[in-house]
Amino acid sequence: MTDRLPHEKGFLVSWDQLHRDARALAWRLQGEAPEDGWHAVVAITRGGMAPAMIIARELDIRTVDTISVKSYDHQTQSEPVVIKSPDMEIVGEGEGVLIIDDLVDTGRTLEVVRKLMPKAHVATVYAKPKGRAQVDSYITEVSQDTWIFFPWDTALQYVKPYRAMD
Ligand SMILES: O=P(O)(O)OC[C@H]1O[C@H](OP(=O)(O)OP(=O)(O)O)[C@H](O)[C@@H]1O
Ligand SMILES: O=c1[nH]c(=O)c2nc[nH]c2[nH]1
Ligand SMILES: [Mg+2]
Numbered sequence: 001m002t003d004r005l006p007h008e009k010g011f012l013v014s015w016d017q018l019h020r021d022a023r024a025l026a027w028r029l030q031g032e033a034p035e036d037g038w039h040a041v042v043a044i045t046r047g048g049m050a051p052a053m054i055i056a057r058e059l060d061i062r063t064v065d066t067i068s069v070k071s072y073d074h075q076t077q078s079e080p081v082v083i084k085s086p087d088m089e090i091v092g093e094g095e096g097v098l099i100i101d102d103l104v105d106t107g108r109t110l111e112v113v114r115k116l117m118p119k120a121h122v123a124t125v126y127a128k129p130k131g132r133a134q135v136d137s138y139i140t141e142v143s144q145d146t147w148i149f150f151p152w153d154t155a156l157q158y159v160k161p162y163r164a165m166d
Helices: 015-031 049-059 108-116 129-134
Strands: 010-012 040-045 064-073 076-084 097-104 121-127 137-141 147-149
Touching: 015 049, 015 121, 015 137, 040 049, 040 108, 049 064, 049 097, 049 121, 064 108, 076 108, 097 108, 097 129, 108 121, 108 129, 121 129, 129 137
Parallel strands: 010 147, 040 064, 040 097, 097 121, 121 137
Antiparallel strands: 064 076
């Protein structure tokens, strides 16, 4: 995908919106919990860390680990590489484990993560159609040609009035 400015085909997410959407995801995940509850959260760094924290807080999960997968350099995708794995003694094959990311786009990151923890429940806040099959739960779907701008990548700034842009 080529570079886009936020006012082109971009979906801008504020901290407040992210908090609401992550909470909505937590609510949904509570309804999908196994009988003995979720026992751990694994956040896919870095984007999954903010929603994972909110979800762990809502579901009162204290065991939180991370997996680091690097697949994008700015908006250019390359082969996903696992840079850091979670503690496999804790997560095992993923039974009762929630894997959390901010979004799924092509699904390539989750493909790699699922191979490591095949029994885990995978949840993202946002999902694009290509990667949807890789997630068990998500909150909002956005079209494939939309770039999602997260609050940690953006800042409040002055914008020109519409009339001044003619
Ligand atoms: O479904 P895919 O096409 O694989 O893309 C989705 C992944 O890409 C982004 O992470 P990125 O690799 O940019 O790292 P970051 O979370 O550290 O920003 C995003 O946070 C997802 O993890
Ligand atoms: O900030 C981001 N927004 C996106 O839409 C996206 N897709 C893959 N990786 C992404 N990162
Ligand atoms: Mg990521």
